[in-house]
Amino acid sequence: MKTEHAPTIRRADYRPLSWTVETVELHFSLDPEATVVTNRMLCVRNPDADEGPIRLWGEDLERLSLTVDGQAPQALRESGALIEIDADGDRAMVEVRTRIDPKANTTLSGLYLSNGGFFTQCEAEGFRRITCFPDRPDVMARFTVTLEAERASCPVLLSNGNLIEQGELPDGRHYARWEDPFPKPSYLFALVAADLVALERTVRTMSGREVLLQVWVEAGNLDRCGHAMDSLVHSMRWDEETFGLELDLDRFMIVAVADFNMGAMENKGLNIFNTKFVLAKPDTATDVDYENVESVVAHEYFHNWTGNRVTCRDWFQLTLKEGLTVFRDQQFSADMLARAAGPEGAASARAVKRIDDVRVLRAAQFPEDAGPMAHPIRPDSYQEINNFYTATVYEKGAEVIRMLHTLLGQEGFRNGMDLYFSYHDGQAVTCDDFVEVMSEANNGFDLDQFMRWYSQAGTPRVKASGEWSAADGSYTLTLAQSTPATPGQPDKLPLVIPVAVALIGPDGRDCPLRLEGEAQAGAATRVLQLTEAEQRFRFVGLAAAPVPSLLRGFSAPVVLELDEDDARLAFRMAHDADPCNRWDAAQRYAERVVLAMAADAAAPVPDAFVAAFRALLGDGALDPAFRAQALALPGEAYLLERMAPADPLALRAALVRLTRTLGERLAADWLALLDAMQVPGEYRYHPADAGRRALANLALRYLAAAGHAEGLARAQARFEAATNMTERFGALAALVQSTDPAREAALEAFHARYRDDALVLDKWFALQAGAWRWDDAAAPTLDRVRALLSDPAFSLSNPNKVYALLGTYFRANPGEFHAADGSGHAFWAEQVIALNAKNPQVAARMARALESWRRFTPALQASIRVQLERVLASEGLSPDVAEVVGKALG
């Protein structure tokens, strides 16, 4: 593989293909080392394109034969993965036979083996690793698939759509034929041939059709499928009720596989999932795992309409399906939580979900948008599309859809969605098409300027300042926006930014809002539209100087800059009626304290901060889940992003000191909270219980960090007595983040109990890789990580293991990873090089851990540069890693 020259693909170069495909008949003779694929595709000339050859792509294939209408092609040209064939007329039957070696396929893209079974992953460009095909999302064809395999090892044969035939073959083999009635792009093709069992349920859709739902897993996991099945049924109901969208197939399957690069994949009617997002039972999965299973099942299910029925014209449009589908799964989860919480708790439950989403955005997307890989939610270019399944395309993309929802309102948004499907069902379209129908469905609502969210990278800054006039009872709010330069985009234009605003009175209550010129006051929260570089808004009729609460509900994916002193942050921490902003006030205050402590190792923890923290901790009127969010310190990745230069070691020292201080000084409060947060009865996954468990686990974590004797004893007791994974894992996590000798014994006991459970062992690896040093005498975490590489349960070939051990160390433990001696960086290079040879996608993800290196202190930069250069110079570098490292150094 030649790497320095991985070509750049540009959005502007999109051209429709001269030939597309109407129908495909695939035949697989499955064999671990020599699978033969016969592909008969009816190619048709595209009336909307220029004249040209049939274009197919093929990669890592042994081509056995290729014919056009039964003959050798008149002319065939090959360059790299591209094959061009000249053909006459308007229709041509192209037949290609290829041989592939699934066993040797360690990339987990295309057809591969996992635990003796055959699985496929085709998004984005895996289908070309199975057969030669016009492997682009704008080619939508009807597929018929015949699978043939050994019955003993592969009793189950699945593909997309409906099963139309099956039977026996000689030599212990059998076959099954599947037909998908819906035209689809090749990236949605899938097959599974393995020894699995299914949990089944039949349900009726809104139109009264009976459909079969299946969750396929290995036999020993049948008792862990119930939650995924429930989640699927809830997702179906929600999409019917919320968007009027019904399941369009008679059968819908979810298959769990242990070796998978990503979370899950929405193949038509045959979703393939990482086991991590299917399997859950109380003894092995935490509340967070339950939540994740629910949202990933929903996400993939929702893709059936947003992604599959209407798909992307080209991969630059990825956010068309991903941003929209993430927004849909976020809304679904919020609705599910609100429903479970009941009318009283619904608002807080929704806010807690929103806070979770904002945390992810700030921790993952903001740094990405400020680094060398920064790109708009619709990128203009890429070298390797697999590198663009990013927090920006997904999470910021979802924020952009959320802003549309805010601007158009619930009903206007729904009307836009209805029009989207009425125009574009069965098509491969662009983000422009989507925004256009949203406008058309809303009386031509002007979204021209809004489109800049699709083309500009970087996190916008909104600077706010207010001026109170006692003389006339007015408050003038000035909002100014700017977006920092990003690679290739030095200058930015103003965006449309919805800013939800409230003004809090001295009594802590929201004031009714009246803008100058309005006859009467309206609601307490109002969405202002910031469209210019700077705008002023004058509120009148106020009795006293208010405290502004801006960007409520995190109404736009921006950084809000507002001068607030400690007293004002404490005031909002205590009174802001918007839970997101109340949480944010706590985060801002904590950020200020911890960054001051990082800048000055002698800086004390301010008493006022401890008091504000204690007030939240003890406020029994607040939902425990909310308190757990508000009392968790801001994430390290986010804090590093706020530090210039970023100094992970000073930051870690400050976090250790602050966590300990909060544990020591509030010990009595934490202990009381532990008692108050008991959850009686049998485990159930319910947000109210989950909130209490989360808060109790947080209390243990502070107490253990502080080395508090009773707190440690409680953690140990809870670890031993726990009846579910949330409590057991929470207690273990607290012990691991301490210097207590019970730590090692607990890790061992946990390992002994779950030694044969791959998913639970991932937690065990991650806890150790994420461990901080609470004691100067402790050995570096790297020693442990290195030792665990040779643990029999670890494998560099299994992405979940890599993410748990290496991913946690590189991405979630900056205070250890960036050790001053450079040992972490050298280890990073070694592992990225090893992974590159096996699985470039996973290697590239790990490689990204150092992309923000230029923000670090000079000494760290020097250490990192050497390792980046070492990786770039290594033999056989994949385009995936080359793009990441090349851009980091560039």
Ligand code: PHE
């Ligand atoms: N399309 C998948 C999702 O977001 C993600 C994915 C991408 C999975 C590429 C595998 C490969 O639901």
Ligand code: ZN
């Ligand atoms: Zn998706």
